Amino acid sequence: MPRVLIVEDDVAFRARYTAILSTDLSFEVVGSVGTGHEGLAMLGALKPDVVLVDLGLPDISGIEVIRRATATLPDCECMVVTVFGDEEHVLASIEAGASGYLLKDASEQNFLSGIRELIAGGSPISPIIARRLLKRFQPEAIIDPLPSEVMSGVLPEEVAISAREREILMLASKGYNYPEMGKLMGISPHTVTSHVKKIYRKLAVHSRGEAVFEANRMGIIRTL
Amino acid sequence: MNHKNNISVASTRLSFFLGSPPTHRDALSFAACVIFFSFASLVACAPAARAAADNVNPAPRTEALVTHITQAEFLHVASTAPPTSPDEKWQVVSLPDSWSKQQRPRDKVGWYRLTVDFDESLSISPFPVALYFPRATNNIAVFVNGSLLGVSGDIERREVNWNNAQYFVVPSALLRAGSNEVWVRLHPDGFGRAGLSSVYVGDATPIRAMWDRRYFIQNTLLKFITALMLLSGLLAVWIWAKRRTESMFGLFALMCFVSIIRTLHYFVHEFISPLVYLVVPALGIITALQLSFVLRFANEKSPRFERAVWIFVTVASLVTFVVPASSYGLASELYNNAIGLLGIAILWVLVRKLIHKFSPENLLMLLALVVNASFGIHDLANYMELLGFDRLYLLPLGLPFFVFAVAALLTARFVGTLNNFETLNAQLSDRLTKREKQLAASFEQVRELDQQRATAEERQRLMRDMHDGIGSHLMSTLALARMGTLTSHQMSEVLTDCIDELKITIDSLEPVESDLLVVLGNLRYRLGPRLNAAGITLAWAVNDLPPLAYLDAENVRSVLRIVQEAFTNTLKHANAKLITLSTSVDYPKNRILVSVADDGRGLAIVGQHGRGIENMKSRAAKLGGHLEIVSTTGGGTCLSLYLPINQ
Known part of the structure; x- marks a missing residue:
């Protein structure tokens, strides 16, 4: 069962992701934090299989969290949750080691299928x-x-x-x-x-x- | 007539006597051999001779002796053999003896008799004896104690041999102890300054050294100078050919060539008729050329003076050709004096130039011409018999000074040009660097302004877009929400629309480099999930499109809006299951086609959404294309957007 860590400063979105993921019993949300530093700490402590990262964190860039995750946990899948899925943010995340990205406005269905596809090895490309x-x-x-x-x-x-x-x-x-x-x-x-x-x-x-x-x-x- | 016969008879006898006519060259090589052998034997035998001398009394002479003979007797008689008759009335003369001073006719042969005393010891002297004449004009034959010793040239023919020092070695067999007699037969050959110099007699070695020195200055050096003048003249012609405006180098070249005519007569024996008669005019022409040269050198313009000088020189030169031989000497004397005045004019011009602007080149030019002028005055005095017959002629020796001054002038110019050139180059590259910097700076400024303008324009466009699109959309939604007439479903629909709008705007900002397919593909990528959710399949039937150079952010947004509007219409009103987007190219009409076709209800939408379609059409027109919509009831709607390949 994939263990998921959520790094997202917006409480509403954090709640939404947790809610969406809890509808699918194949996922287990092991942590949900609001800052990059907490995220980095959790990476070491929890060793999650999947990390959902928001790029606009208040302390450090989400890119930094992704970089650390890829460097320390080779089997961990990092996913960026972006507002627009614009080229600049997406490419920066992928260069840092993210395996794909999700859109914040995706429907519950699309959100879940996106995560599943990413874990299965599929990445979207515009x-x-x-x-x-x-x-x-x-x-x-x-x-x-x-x-x-x-x-x-x-x-x-x-x-x-x-x-x-x-x-x-x-x-x-x-x-x-x-x-x-x-x-x-x-x-x-x-x-x-x-x-x-x-x-x-x-x-x-x-x-x-x-x-x-x-x-x-x-x-x-x-x-x- | 009588006289000529005498000469021819004399020379015939001479040839008979010697076997072949002796020449000057023969005499020279003979002298050289004698000198060499006597010197060699001197070196080899000196110890032996000294040893032998030790045994004999009285002690022999061991020091070289030279006697300078300044007394002679003269007899104007044409005989070919020494006149020994006691009836002859010899006239005592002192040497050097000038015929023109003595006012003797210069077409008759004359005899000199010199007495040389040798003491007893001479017969066992280790030194050979030689005779040396610094000058004899023209050819001479020398006899010692009645026997012919040698000749300076071919007395029978006319030769130019007036300026050669003569040297004869006297075989000891011809000498006797006590008084010896030396006869010199002299043929003046019509030369204005005929005569015989003083004579040196004595030990061959010091005599030879004296003759060598004299011969070098009087003869060899002038050959070098002639070569120098030829070379300088050719060089000056070369310079003048390259720079025709500088006539001074042409004048200098001409002066070099004319001066060769003059230097030749100091050493060429052949009587080359025109050349000989050009010798006197040449001096005037050389001086006039020097004057013209100096005037140009000093940048002085006095054409009237110059013309007068040239007319005088030309007329005077022509006069020398027609003057009778008897007054030729006087005429050339007058001519030379007038030329001397020209020399003063030359110096005057140069002094003024030097006062006006001091430079080493100007000083050198003045010094060179001062040397020339003093040599000229010396020679003038010499020619007028004021300095003695023995004196050297110096004027040709002044030519190298003049050449050197011109060479210095050229060098100064060359160096100056090089220096100027280098300075200019440095200045140019300096200026170039400055200009480059200025250009770069102004280019940077222009680029910055351009960028600012582009940014400002883009910002304006975005503002307009936000204002007309997302802004008004949000405002109307807000108004509805305030009135409380908006359901949460409607609200999320409106917000989704807004977010889609935003995504299109953001995507339009990505550089797509004229690739419309990427733009359309991205729209599909954005709207795909929504169409899927509505149960509509989007078929993608695209063909490659040529690049559209005019696709900037604004145009991209226009295309996206048109296609998005088509999708939205279908989504909301057509009740369709399938949308097919296809692209194709129509090269003959220079356009591409983007068509969006659905399988929905058709037709109705045209009436219902007239305004939206008008918008789409005006957008298409702005892009330089047009929009066609075909719709049949129940047959679906087909929207065709034609866009130009080149706007």
């Missing part, structure tokens, strides 16, 4: 984000800025997307949904969603690589 990722994963944009001594030949392969994944991003940017993409590509919708999740993970690794590269360039890290 056409605008797909288009942005296509540009991010241009071959030269991945390999060139990362010198070999920094990446030691591991990262470029890991962060370069496959032709399949590229095709999925292409179709997603044209507005196709997962079932349609599956049909067009001759694969199941489930396979499409797992591809998207892989893309998200590569994006997180990619951005960590960029961070390492930047740090190395600025002389913060001397050797890897």
